[in-house]
Amino acid sequence: MRANQAEFSVQMMCEVLSVSPSGYYAWRKRPPSHRAVENKRLLGRMREIHTFSRETYGQPRMYAELRDDGWRVNHKRVRRLMRLAGLQGATRRRKWRTTKRARDARPAPDLVARDFSVHGPDHLWVADITYIPTWSGFLYLSVVVDAWSRRVVGWSMKTHIKTDLVLDALNMALEQRRPSDVIHHSDQGTQYTSIAFGLRCKEAGVRPSMGSVGNAYDNAMCESFCATLECELLDRWKFQTKAEARMAIFQFIEGWYNPRRL
Numbered sequence: 057m058r059a060n061q062a063e064f065s066v067q068m069m070c071e072v073l074s075v076s077p078s079g080y081y082a083w084r085k086r087p088p089s090h091r092a093v094e095n096k097r098l099l100g101r102m103r104e105i106h107t108f109s110r111e112t113y114g115q116p117r118m119y120a121e122l123r124d125d126g127w128r129v130n131h132k133r134v135r136r137l138m139r140l141a142g143l144q145g146a147t148r149r150r151k152w153r154t155t156k157r158a159r160d161a162r163p164a165p166d167l168v169a170r171d172f173s174v175h176g177p178d179h180l181w182v183a184d185i186t187y188i189p190t191w192s193g194f195l196y197l198s199v200v201v202d203a204w205s206r207r208v209v210g211w212s213m214k215t216h217i218k219t220d221l222v223l224d225a226l227n228m229a230l231e232q233r234r235p236s237d238v239i240h241h242s243d244q245g246t247q248y249t250s251i252a253f254g255l256r257c258k259e260a261g262v263r264p265s266m267g268s269v270g271n272a273y274d275n276a277m278c279e280s281f282c283a284t285l286e287c288e289l290l291d292r293w294k295f296q297t298k299a300e301a302r303m304a305i306f307q308f309i310e311g312w313y314n315p316r317r318l
Contacts, residue, residue: 057069057070057073057080058084066080095137098122098127098129098133098137099137099141101122101125101127102118102122102134102137102138102141102143103141103143105118105121105122106118106143109121109317110288110312111143111144111146111292112145112146112287112288112292113145113318114138114144114145114146115131115134115135115138115145116131117145117318118134118138118143118145119131119134120318121318122134146287146288146291146292163244163249163266164248164249164254164264164265164266165265165266166241166265166266166267166268166274167239167241167263167265168180168239168241168265168267168274170273170274170276172203172276172277174203174204175204176204177202177204177205177233178202178204178209178233178235178236178238179203179204179238179239180202180203180204180238180239180241181200181201181202181203181209181210181229181235181238181239181240181241182200182201182203182241182242182275182277182278183198183199183200183201183222183225183226183240183241183242183248183278184198184199184242184243184275184278184279184281184282185197185198185199185217185221185222185245185247186199186282186285186286188213188290188295188301188305189290189295190295190296190297190298190300190301191294191295191296191297192296192297192298193215193298194215195213195214195215195298195301195302196213196214196215196216196217196221197211197212197213197285197305198211198212198213198221198222198224198225198247199211199225199278199281199282199309200225200226200228200229200240201277201278201281202233203277206277206281207314208281208309208313208314209228209229209232209233210225210226210227210228210229210230210232211225211228211305211309212224212225212228213302213305215298217247218247219246219247219250219252219253221247222242222247222248222253223252223253223256226240226253226256226257226260226262227256230260230262235261235262236261237261237263238261238262238263239262239263239264239265240257240262240263240264240265241265241266241267241275241278242264242265242266242267242275242278243266243267243269243274243275244266244267244268244269248264248266249266281313284313285305285308285313288308289304289305289308
């Protein structure tokens with residue numbers, strides 16, 4: 057009613073809405089309720105968290121962050137306030153196939169069997185490849201993720217999808233972590249079944265493991281990281297050059313995902 061007073065009289069609007077003018081004026085003079093004040097404070101903190109998360113956190117992570125901050129709030133209230141304020145998390149894009157299997161290659165056995173539970177770091181690494189579209193063509197990213205911490209311990213970016221791409225990611229992980237008897241789990245892409253990759257694993261004491269063909273659940277943990285990257289960065293930004301994409305990926309992994317993201 058207040059927003060439309062310039063066009064309609066208060067008396068007319070009260071008659072249409074079946075309220076009394078005295079009730080309307082009393083409402084205008086009434087101070088905000090304790091609940092309204094708390095919602096305003098809570099929404100202010102939610103906006104800060106949303107900005108901190110690069111506008112990627114949806115209701116589950118927003119709720120978790122608020123609980124960590126000491127707010128006594130339930131998930132329904134968080135969802136309602138996010139909806140009223142127009143705060144939305146990132147959503148996922150359509151999956152693009154980057155894996156091709158060599159018919160004559162002999163894959164490694166599946167040492168994981170969809171059980172990604174471990175009791176410490178560097179017992180199990182999961183690996184995958186995803187693509188980054190730019191205006192000047194595709195850039196490809198290979199990652200190695202530690203199953204215990206979910207940290208990206210090795211990664212590599214190139215303009216091609218050859219074996220060097222996954223070898224560089226593996227070498228980075230080996231240099232940073234120096235594991236002993238770690239399992240490296242991936243799909244059956246030609247990069248992972250190549251002779252060069254197998255020899256490097258043997259030299260470093262890494263035990264290769266591979267899931268079945270065409271089944272994302274066998275490598276679900278690394279698929280989850282790639283989906284997060286796509287949802288929170290690649291779907292929300294368009295890169296003109298590959299150099300711009302490289303910088304954005306570096307900042308996402310080393311500046312946000314590894315050190316700060318829930």
